Amino acid sequence: MDIRQTALAAEAWVREHREELIRDLMALVNIPSVTAPGKDGFAFGPDCKRCGDAFLAMAAGYGFETDNDDDHCVSAAIPGTGAGELALLGHLDVVPAGNGWTFKPFEAVEKDGFVIGRGSGDNKAGVMVSLYTLRALKALGVPFVHTLRVIGGLNEEAGMEDVKYYAATRRLPDFTLVCDGGFAGYIGEKGICEGDLVMPVTDGGLLGFAAGVASNAVADRAEAVLAGLTEEQEMVLRAAGMDVTRSDAGVIVLARGQAAHAATPEKGESAIRSLAGALAASGALSGASLAAMKGLYELFADDHGTGLGIAFEDEISGKTTAINGMAKMTDGVLCANFNIRYAITQDSADLQEKLRAAAAAKGFAVENMTDSPGRYSDPADPVIDMLIKNCQEFLGEEFTAHVVGGGTHARKLPNAFPYGPGGICKDNPYGGAHGPDEGVHIDSLIKAVAVYAAALMRLDEMV
Numbered sequence: 001m002d003i004r005q006t007a008l009a010a011e012a013w014v015r016e017h018r019e020e021l022i023r024d025l026m027a028l029v030n031i032p033s034v035t036a037p038g039k040d041g042f043a044f045g046p047d048c049k050r051c052g053d054a055f056l057a058m059a060a061g062y063g064f065e066t067d068n069d070d071d072h073c074v075s076a077a078i079p080g081t082g083a084g085e086l087a088l089l090g091h092l093d094v095v096p097a098g099n100g101w102t103f104k105p106f107e108a109v110e111k112d113g114f115v116i117g118r119g120s121g122d123n124k125a126g127v128m129v130s131l132y133t134l135r136a137l138k139a140l141g142v143p144f145v146h147t148l149r150v151i152g153g154l155n156e157e158a159g160m161e162d163v164k165y166y167a168a169t170r171r172l173p174d175f176t177l178v179c180d181g182g183f184a185g186y187i188g189e190k191g192i193c194e195g196d197l198v199m200p201v202t203d204g205g206l207l208g209f210a211a212g213v214a215s216n217a218v219a220d221r222a223e224a225v226l227a228g229l230t231e232e233q234e235m236v237l238r239a240a241g242m243d244v245t246r247s248d249a250g251v252i253v254l255a256r257g258q259a260a261h262a263a264t265p266e267k268g269e270s271a272i273r274s275l276a277g278a279l280a281a282s283g284a285l286s287g288a289s290l291a292a293m294k295g296l297y298e299l300f301a302d303d304h305g306t307g308l309g310i311a312f313e314d315e316i317s318g319k320t321t322a323i324n325g326m327a328k329m330t331d332g333v334l335c336a337n338f339n340i341r342y343a344i345t346q347d348s349a350d351l352q353e354k355l356r357a358a359a360a361a362k363g364f365a366v367e368n369m370t371d372s373p374g375r376y377s378d379p380a381d382p383v384i385d386m387l388i389k390n391c392q393e394f395l396g397e398e399f400t401a402h403v404v405g406g407g408t409h410a411r412k413l414p415n416a417f418p419y420g421p422g423g424i425c426k427d428n429p430y431g432g433a434h435g436p437d438e439g440v441h442i443d444s445l446i447k448a449v450a451v452y453a454a455a456l457m458r459l460d461e462m463v
Contacts, residue, residue, distance in 0.1 A: 001142070007394070007454035010136035014129075014449045021132050022115060022442060024058055026108035028092065028124045029117035035093045035158040043071040044093065044162070048154040051092045055127070055152050062135055072165040075151040076131060078138055082145040086459050087173035088130035088452065089163070089409050089416070090180050091156035094119035096213040098259050099221050100436035114430055114439040121422065121440035122433035126179035127152045129421050129445040133452040142453075144460050146174065156180070156409060157216065163412045175383065175463045176416040177455060180408045182423030183448070184391035187384065188376040188403035189411055189418070190263075190317055191348055193340040195369030197299070197324075197359050201334050204289025206279075207250050211272045212326030215339045217434040218268035219325060220259040222275040226251040226284055233284040240278035253279065261434040262339045263405030265303040265323045268435070272324050272336075273300055288363075292334050295362030300324045305340060309358035310351045316376070317344040317403040320351075336364075341405035344374050375411045376403070386458055387419060394450045395424060415463075419455070421448035 014021065028051060036045030043049075052074040056066045059076030067075045074092070077085075097105035097118050108117035115125070130150045137148070153162035194215055211222030229237075229251040234244050243254040255275035260268025276297040279285055285293060299307040305322035312320045320342045327336040342351055348371055356366050377384050379401055388401050410416040424447055430439030 001457070003454050003457045004393070006140065006142060006457065007450040009140055010133060010453035011446060011450040013136040013139055014132045015446050017132065017135070018442065018446065021128060021445070022110055025115055025120065025125055025128045026110070026117070028054060028128065029108035029115065029120050030106055032106045033093050033119065033154070034096050035155050044154045048093050052152065052154055055092060059131060063138070064134070069166055069169060071154065072162045073151050073153050075149050076134070077147055077149040078134055078144070080144040080147040084146040084463065085149055085171070085173045086146045086456055086463065087149045087151055087176040088133070089151045089153065089176050089178050090123045090127035090130060091153040091162070091409065092124060092127060093154050093157050094122070095157050095217055095434050098213050098217065098436060100259065102437050112429070113443060114428070114441055116430055116437055116439040118438055120438050122438065123156070123180045125440040125445055126421055129448055130179050130452065133449050133456070136449060137453055137456070142457070144456070146460050146463070148456060149173065153409060157214070160409060160412050163409050167413060172413065174415065175459055176410070176413055177452070178408050178410045178416055178418040179421060181404065181406065181418035181420065183395060183420040183451065184388045184399040185384070185401045185420070186404050186408065186410070186418035187379050187401040188317055188344050189374050189407055190320070190341040190343060190403070190405045191346070191374035192372040192407045193342060193348065193351060193369065195338055196367045197336045197338060197364040198367050199288070199292050199295070199334050199364045200332060201288045201292045201329060202332050204287030205285045206289035206292065206329070209327055209329040209334060211275070211328070212337070214434070215325040215337050216262040217325055218257065218260040218262065218265050218270050218323055219272045220257045220268070222255045222257070222271035222327070224253045224275060224279060225249060226253060229284050233282050236282045237278055240281070241274065242278050259435045261406065261432070262323050262325060263321065263341055265321050267432070270300065270323065272327050273297060291363050295364060296324065296327070296336055299358065299362055307358065309354040310340065310342070312343050312346045314343045314345040319343065320346060321405055342374070344376055344403060348373065372407060372411060377417060383459070383462055384417060386462065387417060387455055390455050390458060391420070391451050394454065395447065399423070420451060421445055424448065
């Protein structure tokens with residue numbers, strides 16, 4: 001069997017079925033599968049359940065064996081001749097839509113060769129191109145020793161309890177390609193530390209504060225309610241770009257920013273940072289209210305944790321990043337979430353100690369802190385080296401493996417490697433992951449089929 005020619009034949013098969021791929025992807029994007037743990041009795045809520053069921057119906061219709069792991073993960077498989085298994089793993093849950101959309105986030109459209117909608121790229125396209133790769137290999141009659149399986153998780157964006165459950169209840173694949181990222185693959189992922197900064201705000205003019213839709217997304221909208229505001233203070237706020245509206249409930253001050261993934265905050269603009277800074281400088285607040293806004297602004301004054309005392313950089317993974325993705329004031333208590341993506345060689349215990357000290361100095365307590373250590377794969381490992389060269393064979397030498405701030409399912413499984421299908425299209429006029437008008441380039445997905453098909457054939461021989 002000529003692996004290269006067979007892989008190109010698989011790509012050609014999917015190209016012939018391009019309209020089916022688009023139809024199926026759009027059907028999944030139309031389901032607002034935001035995780036809602038336990039809602040209506042389902043593991044991650046009814047919409048995630050509905051999306052998983054839709055995937056299973058598609059796969060069964062194409063002749064795959066299907067499994068539903070208690071609505072944590074869904075999967076489709078082609079049996080091999082031996083006992084082993086190779087998997088392509090992605091996720092079908094999405095972050096909330098957020099603001100700033102030109103298109104309707106859960107009414108997918110095809111435009112200019114892109115499918116646009118929340119979750120189109122992150123990560124429903126990855127799951128669907130994986131399924132279509134297996135469809136092509138099945139149609140071409142390519143023999144495999146290992147069973148081939150596509151797995152769709154339903155909680156990647158909000159804790160990764162999906163694969164934790166899968167790992168606890170199933171035999172794990174011998175090797176897993178995680179289709180949630182970019183080619184030529186992620187040899188490393190930064191560590192992720194999350195938690196809340198909490199401060200009572202009982203005086204000083206701040207009556208309410210609400211911002212953000214997800215911990216792992218830069219907030220594109222933030223709103224505060226003030227007890228009062230002089231005309232001079234209003235002018236200061238408007239000069240800082242704030243919208244000011246007077247109402248019976250108080251003075252509403254609104255800041256707008258630009259959403260972005262927490263892994264790449266420099267691509268966005270934090271509305272929380274803008275609002276906190278403007279309020280602190282306006283003269284409208286005093287006491288605890290002023291301390292809260294001044295502290296919030298100073299702790300997150302940049303995207304790299306300088307204010308938190310955790311700034312760090314290494315040659316492997318670059319700079320640590322830190323965002324305040326969400327903030328809310330409830331019953332006189334301000335709770336501000338933090339999402340930190342720390343460099344591979346940074347010491348987590350030291351980071352947490354410094355963060356607590358910096359927060360305490362501004363009057364905040366740290367609560368609900370969790371830590372997910374980073375991961376690193378040696379690019380000289382024979383399997384990893386093969387996967388990198390396999391990608392370059394089909395896409396070109398400019399595709400190199402790198403370390404990212406995003407967290408994927410690979411950090412929860414042994415023998416797993418984040419491997420595309422993103423990064424092929426260099427000119428996306430629409431939005432990216434976790435931002436408005438998220439879009440995915442269809443022809444790039446089809447090009448990824450050859451990469452995946454060849455990788456599976458080579459893994460079948462090596463693993």
